Amino acid sequence: MRQVELRYNPAQIDRKWQERWERDGLYRVSDEGPRPKWYELTMYPYPSGDLHIGHWYSLAPSDCHARFRRMQGYNVLHPMGFDAFGLPAENAAIKRGIHPYRWTMDNIDNMRRQLRTIGAIYDWSREIVCCLPEYYKWNQWLFLQLYKAGLAYRTRFPAVWCPSCQTVLANEQVINGRCERCDTPITRRELDQWFLRITRYAEELLDFSGLMDWPQRIITMQRNWIGRSEGVEVGFDISHYGLDEREIRVFTTRIDTIFGVTFMVLAPEHPLVARLTAPERRQEVEAYVEATRRESEIERLSTDKEKRGVNIGAYCVNRLSGEKVPIFIADYVLLWYGSGAVMGVPAHDQRDFEFARRYGIPIRVVISPPDWNGEELKEACVEEGLMVNSGPFNGLPSERGKDTVADHVEEHGWGRRAVTYHLRDWLISRQRYWGTPIPIIFCDRCGPIPVPEEQLPVLLPEDTEFKPTGESPLARHPVFPHTICPQCGGQARRETDTMDTFFDSSWYFLRYTSPSHSEGPWDPTVAGKWCPVDQYTGGAEHAVMHLLYARFFTKALRDLGLVTFGEPFLRLYNQGTILSGGAKMSKSRGNVATPDDYVRVFGADVVRCYLMFLGPWEQGGEWSDSGINGAARWLNRVWEIYSKPHPELPKRSELDDNYAKTDELLRRELHRKVKQVENDLDKFKFNTAIAALMTYTNALPSALDARAVSKETWDEIVNVFLRLLAPISPHLSEEMWEKNGLPYSVHSQPFPKWDEGLVTAETVTLVVQVDGKVRDRLQVSVGINEQEAKRLALESARVKQHTGERTVVDLIYVPGKLVNVVTKR
RNA sequence: GCCGAAGUGGCGGAAUGGUAGACGCGACGGUCUCAAAAACCGUUGGGGGCGACCCCAUGCCGGUUCGAAUCCGGCCUUCGGCACCA
Numbered sequence: 001m002r003q004v005e006l007r008y009n010p011a012q013i014d015r016k017w018q019e020r021w022e023r024d025g026l027y028r029v030s031d032e033g034p035r036p037k038w039y040e041l042t043m044y045p046y047p048s049g050d051l052h053i054g055h056w057y058s059l060a061p062s063d064c065h066a067r068f069r070r071m072q073g074y075n076v077l078h079p080m081g082f083d084a085f086g087l088p089a090e091n092a093a094i095k096r097g098i099h100p101y102r103w104t105m106d107n108i109d110n111m112r113r114q115l116r117t118i119g120a121i122y123d124w125s126r127e128i129v130c131c132l133p134e135y136y137k138w139n140q141w142l143f144l145q146l147y148k149a150g151l152a153y154r155t156r157f158p159a160v161w162c163p164s165c166q167t168v169l170a171n172e173q174v175i176n177g178r179c180e181r182c183d184t185p186i187t188r189r190e191l192d193q194w195f196l197r198i199t200r201y202a203e204e205l206l207d208f209s210g211l212m213d214w215p216q217r218i219i220t221m222q223r224n225w226i227g228r229s230e231g232v233e234v235g236f237d238i239s240h241y242g243l244d245e246r247e248i249r250v251f252t253t254r255i256d257t258i259f260g261v262t263f264m265v266l267a268p269e270h271p272l273v274a275r276l277t278a279p280e281r282r283q284e285v286e287a288y289v290e291a292t293r294r295e296s297e298i299e300r301l302s303t304d305k306e307k308r309g310v311n312i313g314a315y316c317v318n319r320l321s322g323e324k325v326p327i328f329i330a331d332y333v334l335l336w337y338g339s340g341a342v343m344g345v346p347a348h349d350q351r352d353f354e355f356a357r358r359y360g361i362p363i364r365v366v367i368s369p370p371d372w373n374g375e376e377l378k379e380a381c382v383e384e385g386l387m388v389n390s391g392p393f394n395g396l397p398s399e400r401g402k403d404t405v406a407d408h409v410e411e412h413g414w415g416r417r418a419v420t421y422h423l424r425d426w427l428i429s430r431q432r433y434w435g436t437p438i439p440i441i442f443c444d445r446c447g448p449i450p451v452p453e454e455q456l457p458v459l460l461p462e463d464t465e466f467k468p469t470g471e472s473p474l475a476r477h478p479v480f481p482h483t484i485c486p487q488c489g490g491q492a493r494r495e496t497d498t499m500d501t502f503f504d505s506s507w508y509f510l511r512y513t514s515p516s517h518s519e520g521p522w523d524p525t526v527a528g529k530w531c532p533v534d535q536y537t538g539g540a541e542h543a544v545m546h547l548l549y550a551r552f553f554t555k556a557l558r559d560l561g562l563v564t565f566g567e568p569f570l571r572l573y574n575q576g577t578i579l580s581g582g583a584k585m586s587k588s589r590g591n592v593a594t595p596d597d598y599v600r601v602f603g604a605d606v607v608r609c610y611l612m613f614l615g616p617w618e619q620g621g622e623w624s625d626s627g628i629n630g631a632a633r634w635l636n637r638v639w640e641i642y643s644k645p646h647p648e649l650p651k652r653s654e655l656d657d658n659y660a661k662t663d664e665l666l667r668r669e670l671h672r673k674v675k676q677v678e679n680d681l682d683k684f685k686f687n688t689a690i691a692a693l694m695t696y697t698n699a700l701p702s703a704l705d706a707r708a709v710s711k712e713t714w715d716e717i718v719n720v721f722l723r724l725l726a727p728i729s730p731h732l733s734e735e736m737w738e739k740n741g742l743p744y745s746v747h748s749q750p751f752p753k754w755d756e757g758l759v760t761a762e763t764v765t766l767v768v769q770v771d772g773k774v775r776d777r778l779q780v781s782v783g784i785n786e787q788e789a790k791r792l793a794l795e796s797a798r799v800k801q802h803t804g805e806r807t808v809v810d811l812i813y814v815p816g817k818l819v820n821v822v823t824k825r
Numbered sequence: 826g827c828c829g830a831a832g833u834g835g836c837g838g839a840a841u842g843g844u845a846g847a848c849g850c851g852a853c854g855g856u857c858u859c860a861a862a863a864a865c866c867g868u869u870g871g872g873g874g875c876g877a878c879c880c881c882a883u884g885c886c887g888g889u890u891c892g893a894a895u896c897c898g899g900c901c902u903u904c905g906g907c908a909c910c911a
Contacts, residue, residue: 003862003863004863004864005862005863005864176907176908216829216830217829217830217905217906220828220829220906221828221829221905221906221907224827224828224829224906224907225906225907227907227910229910229911231911250911251910251911252911253910253911254911265911300909301908301909302909303826303908303909305909307909330909331909332909332911333909333911334909334910334911336910337910337911338910338911339911341911342911343911344911345911349911350909351909351911352911354909420910420911421910422907422910540905540906543906544906613837613848613849614837614838614849615837615838616838619831619838621837621838622836622837624836624837624850626850626851627837627849627850629850630848630849630850631849633849633864634848634849636864687837687838687839687848687849688838688839688847688848690848690849691838691839691847691848691849692847692848693848694847694848694849695847695848698848765844767843767844769843769844769891769892771891771892772843772890772891772892772893773892774843774844777844798878809891810891811891812843812891812892814843817843817844818843818844818892820843820891820892821891822891822892
């Protein structure tokens, strides 16, 4: 894999400095100190067993950025830990007979070792592992605070079910109707479940103004996911059946079309279905409900499927028109949106149109389409228009009609304006073992009772059979479920479901600030100093899961008085994915590059450099063995040039004029590079920062060979260059820093500053165009004035050649850059 | 279907209204070597010309501008997200 012969021993240098930094506690972070704080967090890894290139790709550049901030003078917290609860541990346990705890902790040991080889500034004394009771105790404590605040509740609901993972999931964990983890098509299952009331924060979650710099793409995804829509909730009368429910409530965004309602559709799961169904339709209705239940979500929601349903033989009354409206059930209506019922307006909604056509339901136009003369519609008309066939509202433009009809409905008490969201409450129950037990006790007499805080943590028992059965493995534990009611002292049983692991990651950034605090989930004083996170980095796949949950949590914690801020992550940067053979690396594809192998032969810095150089970080890119050789070749050359002192170089005063000019140019160029590298690193543009350092290095050997560099300049070059290189290549830069006799450590040095006077060139290339095409380039002094520049341009022989006989009609001047000679054509 | 991002040499990419292709990879030629590797030097978008140079070229078509990879409009392709949301 390696073709480059390195002139240094990477393994030795890596080890030497990693041990030294560790011994000196160089990266130990203090909560105190005069420097401004900077909390730079990268999403913590799941301890899957081995660190792969994808981990390096997300971790090494973020370490580089954190190191850069550190050198800029910030007190930087850049912690690391493990997202240690979750299904793979259980699956491994089932497959290989290892306990999930053992499997997870062994993996963590291995990954911790591998993580150290990156040479990052992680302060390991702050590590967190969220499957340990010290951590999940606080999951339980936080759950209880949410419960007491009414933000956690339990209800029976047809929840998303993954038949393979044998557990319910949150809506956010469904990707195209499939389980986010195992890609199995999901179904629904009605169970008693714990939910967090994220919908209470829907409106606030749509407000992104508290963020400083998030990718627009993620904001848009969250906005779409929350999916706000405004409309009217209106009741259709069913009091003629003498039930407790006197109406069917529907949500509509088109209240202006209510006179066009010719049928009503309930979701098959709607609680009124059983009560309203006419006896002669019962059999057919039950068969349909059962068939819907068996369908996978993908089948049910397939848009190209024909709309089918069943008339349940009942009717409701449209209070505005007084008309009787027949009631159907159909699987395209979802119980979990709006009120689980839809008013059918076939003329103005394509789905309703298709349904009505199939069942011969009248299609009544109530919004006149443009240039419509009463003929039958070929498809639903969803455009605006004038209201017709709408009693007192005839002639109103539909847009105005929305308000007028809504007022009318509200005045009569038939309904009210309402806002509905696509976002639903976060289902956190899981019927699996390897997670945080939900700290609730069920007592037949007292109902659900929170576990008293002094009894926390509710420990996850070790001796459990954890095969998934659709019920939590804890339920069959001989001891765990049985307990005493904390309120009445009677026999009671524990909640046996565990928490979604996204619960853990919703607040872990707080725990890093005080990881061993035992009085609470975090030390409020310390957390208050560090939080919120200034810069967060990680993959975009968490847009509507982790990132949305953490925002919700933070707002809820703020309202509980536990934190003082409302947004957890002020700036967000999403790196791309590293590919191999054009595909995501995976064991099953057999295209996994193992970082350990590359680190062994190239050293950490070459791997870091390559990953940062291969393209813009946000785009990801292709892993390539020849590419990494390029990085090795470059660092090798860097080593050749900067690792040894050059005592033979002349003093600046001894240089002859020609060489003095080169010397000066090298200094100027150096300062330009400082400016560029600082700007690039600030914006995560590692690839162009490295390219700048490469360009600079390429210019040195010839100058050195010719001894056209003074000792003074050379000392400055080495000193500045190694500091620019330090965040990118921490081990080699430290080694070279030492070899040049500079005081330990390069990583404790400030990031170089540039001299603006040197950055500004003395001469510039004046580009001369004729009619927009470059015809000449002139070296002119930087202070050249407009008149002089134009004169030089017109005098240029090449310009004359191209203007020929034509008249010059205009001269465009861009100061210090360009003259465009415009001719009459 | 809707929303969003992207499209530049053989390849990864640079340039965000002013020198298109920085930097790197690969390839080719050379130096060194018995030979190879490494290293070093050179060439490397296409076409034309002996040459100085010239023409063409940033997915396609049009527009704005003295000047467009960059801004605007339309289209094509790829990727991502959402998708019977009432």
